[in-house]
Amino acid sequence: MPAEQAAPDQASLHESMADALAAQGDWQRAYEHLRTALDLARAQEPAVPEQFRREVDRLRRERAQAREESLRDELTAVYNRRYLDRRLAEARTPLAVALVDIDLFKNVNDTFGHLIGDQALRRVATLLREGLPHDGFCARYGGEEFMLVLPAIHPDNAVLVAERARTRIADYPWSVVCPGLVLTISVGLAYEPGPGAGTGRQVLEADHLLYAAKHAGRNRVAYRDRDNVRLIEYCP
Numbered sequence: 472m473p474a475e476q477a478a479p480d481q482a483s484l485h486e487s488m489a490d491a492l493a494a495q496g497d498w499q500r501a502y503e504h505l506r507t508a509l510d511l512a513r514a515q516e517p518a519v520p521e522q523f524r525r526e527v528d529r530l531r532r533e534r535a536q537a538r539e540e541s542l543r544d545e546l547t548a549v550y551n552r553r554y555l556d557r558r559l560a561e562a563r564t565p566l567a568v569a570l571v572d573i574d575l576f577k578n579v580n581d582t583f584g585h586l587i588g589d590q591a592l593r594r595v596a597t598l599l600r601e602g603l604p605h606d607g608f609c610a611r612y613g614g615e616e617f618m619l620v621l622p623a624i625h626p627d628n629a630v631l632v633a634e635r636a637r638t639r640i641a642d643y644p645w646s647v648v649c650p651g652l653v654l655t656i657s658v659g660l661a662y663e664p665g666p667g668a669g670t671g672r673q674v675l676e677a678d679h680l681l682y683a684a685k686h687a688g689r690n691r692v693a694y695r696d697r698d699n700v701r702l703i704e705y706c707p
Contacts, residue, residue: 562669
């Protein structure tokens with residue numbers, strides 16, 4: 472078979488494989504086969520068919536969307552635990568992590584039902600995302616717990632971010648979600664200027680500080696100033 476006929480046949484084969492893989496949701500391999508088909512077509516034709524260009528662009532967009540969705544929590548749309556763990560493993564100093572827990576959230580589900588509980592979780596996630604530094608992000612840690620990750624931030628500014636998040640949630644008119652609903656959060660903020668940033672040790676420190684905030688009466692931010700645990704007291 473002449474070489475000029477072989478290449479188009481191979482291009483068609485790769486295009487068919489791309490369609491089959493895309494239908495299965497395997498965007499990575501589908502994109503690779505479509506790129507191969509496109510390269511073969513380019514080798515034979517002075518101009519790439521517009522349909523090929525559109526298909527490549529479509530697969531690229533769908534692949535990017537699928538990847539982004541795989542890193543998001545389905546309920547709250549903040550980042551999920553998979554993304555959080557990866558970013559923490561890649562973290563460079565300095566780094567602040569704020570472990571956030573909705574106070575007495577079980578009572579919300581028991582009193583108002585899980586539908587209202589889900590609405591409350593989504594609203595809390597939205598409020599937590601407000602006011603974050605451009606390189607900071609919020610992730611759902613699990614259940615009613617979230618984590619704010621604040622890279623390259625001064626410790627005083629990290630405390631300010633955490634306290635403003637606590638205040639936004641405490642002051643939010645929760646009655647618009649459901650009459651009688653009231654929500655607050657407790658926060659444990661751990662700052663790491665050295666090589667331990669992003670490690671399990673820092674996350675464990677945030678968890679210990681969160682417990683200190685809960686033990687002090689909830690609706691608090693707890694952080695460490697040198698060797699002393701400090702609490703930002705709730706002022707009604």
